[in-house]
Amino acid sequence: MNIKKATFLLLFSTLLFSGIAQENKHDKILETFHSISSNEILRFAEELSSDKYKGRLSGSPEYLDAAKWCANKFEEWGVQPANNGSYFQYFPNEYSEVFSIGKLTYSPQKNKTINYSFPDDYLPGSNSASGTVTCEMVYVGYGISAPELNYDDYQNVNVEGKIIILESGTPYTKNDTTLQKWTPYAYHRYKFRNAVKHGAAGMIYVSKIANPNTVNLDGFIYAHVSNEVAVQIFADAGKDFKETRQSLKNMEIPSFALNPQQKITITAKTKYFPDAKSCNVVGLIEGTDPVLKDEVIIIGGHLDGQGKMGETVFPGALDNASGVSDILAAAKAFATSEIKPKRSILFILLGGEECGLYGSKFYAEYPLFPIEKTAMMINLDMVGNGTSFYVSGGKSYPKLFSHFNTANDKYIHRTMDASKTRKNYGRPRSDASNFENAGIKTFSFYTHNSVYPVYYHHPMDKTNVLTPEIMEDAAKLLYLSILGVADDEGL
Ligand SMILES: [Zn+2]
Numbered sequence: 287m288n289i290k291k292a293t294f295l296l297l298f299s300t301l302l303f304s305g306i307a308q309e310n311k312h313d314k315i316l317e318t319f320h321s322i323s324s325n326e327i328l329r330f331a332e333e334l335s336s337d338k339y340k341g342r343l344s345g346s347p348e349y350l351d352a353a354k355w356c357a358n359k360f361e362e363w364g365v366q367p368a369n370n371g372s373y374f375q376y377f378p379n380e381y382s383e384v385f386s387i388g389k390l391t392y393s394p395q396k397n398k399t400i401n402y403s404f405p406d407d408y409l410p411g412s413n414s415a416s417g418t419v420t421c422e423m424v425y426v427g428y429g430i431s432a433p434e435l436n437y438d439d440y441q442n443v444n445v446e447g448k449i450i451i452l453e454s455g456t457p458y459t460k461n462d463t464t465l466q467k468w469t470p471y472a473y474h475r476y477k478f479r480n481a482v483k484h485g486a487a488g489m490i491y492v493s494k495i496a497n498p499n500t501v502n503l504d505g506f507i508y509a510h511v512s513n514e515v516a517v518q519i520f521a522d523a524g525k526d527f528k529e530t531r532q533s534l535k536n537m538e539i540p541s542f543a544l545n546p547q548q549k550i551t552i553t554a555k556t557k558y559f560p561d562a563k564s565c566n567v568v569g570l571i572e573g574t575d576p577v578l579k580d581e582v583i584i585i586g587g588h589l590d591g592q593g594k595m596g597e598t599v600f601p602g603a604l605d606n607a608s609g610v611s612d613i614l615a616a617a618k619a620f621a622t623s624e625i626k627p628k629r630s631i632l633f634i635l636l637g638g639e640e641c642g643l644y645g646s647k648f649y650a651e652y653p654l655f656p657i658e659k660t661a662m663m664i665n666l667d668m669v670g671n672g673t674s675f676y677v678s679g680g681k682s683y684p685k686l687f688s689h690f691n692t693a694n695d696k697y698i699h700r701t702m703d704a705s706k707t708r709k710n711y712g713r714p715r716s717d718a719s720n721f722e723n724a725g726i727k728t729f730s731f732y733t734h735n736s737v738y739p740v741y742y743h744h745p746m747d748k749t750n751v752l753t754p755e756i757m758e759d760a761a762k763l764l765y766l767s768i769l770g771v772a773d774d775e776g777l
Contacts, residue, residue, distance in 0.1 A: 345380065388414075419487050495742070496510075661772075665729070694763055
């Protein structure tokens with residue numbers, strides 16, 4: 287054999303073997319890809335939405351049980367603990383337990399009472415104090431006092447010892463820099479404190495939503511009511527609720543005292559836990575490349591929900607057992623596959639989202655990996671009902687997003703819409719914003735074009751509103767595209 291021939295043969299066999307190795311790798315990736323099943327993902331969601339976790343209220347013992355269940359899964363599959371040998375990253379998380387659905391009674395005049403019904407007409411306040419309060423009412427619009435903006439919803443009314451009727455939001459809603467001035471007044475907590483400062487005895491909030499993102503104030507009792515309840519109470523005072531709301535939006539400050547004979551009674555039974563702790567669940571797949579493994583990709587989504595009210599559990603199936611179940615499926619895929627990513631992958635199941643984005647805020651403050659070594663973050667919230675995908679932030683980071691397009695075009699074939707990261711001048715409303723604001727390239731991933739009705743923060747948010755096929759596809763997309771990002775040496 288001459289030298290030329292030998293060199294040729296050597297080259298040929300090297301190419302052949304690396305070709306076989308490549309093909310092998312590809313086959314193994316596809317094997318893992320196909321092991322992701324809607325059936326298993328649905329079982330994760332059913333577990334997390336089950337009554338035993340009582341709606342996964344962040345800080346509650348049942349939330350911590352759900353966190354443990356997820357950590358056990360990580361351990362079972364070989365996902366490593368990511369916080370110095372622990373799967374948990376703890377942070378302070380005060381919360382209130384709502385022991386009873388309470389009561390809301392309205393009396394338009396003497397000798398006439400209307401008992402409102404739970405959960406159609408009202409929901410007890412997630413952070414209400416315990417007790418009963420009966421009072422006349424005063425409408426205070428947004429309940430904002432902003433002297434520097436020449437605005438005060440309380441300027442023409444006296445709420446001392448009265449129950450106020452309050453709306454969420456601010457008079458300015460357009461997402462530009464002007465909104466920033468109003469942002470501090472958009473927080474429910476601000477509105478509650480301002481109400482107490484003005485001497486209000488209690489509150490009905492015209493925004494019927496189970497909402498732990500409020501604050502417990504000593505003796506301050508409140509409930510959330512539907513628009514229909516507000517319409518009725520206003521009509522009895524000779525006012526049109528819709529018109530009043532319109533003039534509120536026009537910054538006309540329509541605050542007024544209702545008729546003195548109109549009385550409302552709120553009863554609440556809660557217990558406040560000021561020193562509670564909650565946690566993020568953190569699991570790691572270490573990268574294989576000696577250099578790139580120091581870089582991390584974060585896959586996250588919130589594990590907590592709205593808890594329960596009396597015996598009524600808010601299962602939080604779509605929001606966000608769905609996202610967590612997709613993440614678990616992807617974690618299992620990475621952990622059990624023979625093919626490991628070059629960069630490291632951190633799975634983070636966030637706590638305290640519903641209470642005010644506590645878990646993501648804490649991670650941004652105390653990251654487990656340096657921010658500058660974090661290649662990207664993808665946050666999954668409500669990824670479980672619909673026929674198509676949405677990736678907010680996808681268009682801001684085309685290089686990262688190309689891996690999502692490739693995976694989707696080749697193997698999944700769902701409609702996938704994307705947008706640029708929208709700089710939000712209002713108050714941060716999702717965990718994704720805390721990562722993005724910390725300087726991490728962040729995608730917000732969710733499903734849309736709902737197949738089933740969406741019950742947001744509602745006892746009907748059960749697993750029967752989930753579309754298991756799209757959850758399987760979401761987990762598959764997550765697996766393939768994140769593997770693509772993790773192995774991309776040109777990032
Ligand atoms: Zn959510």
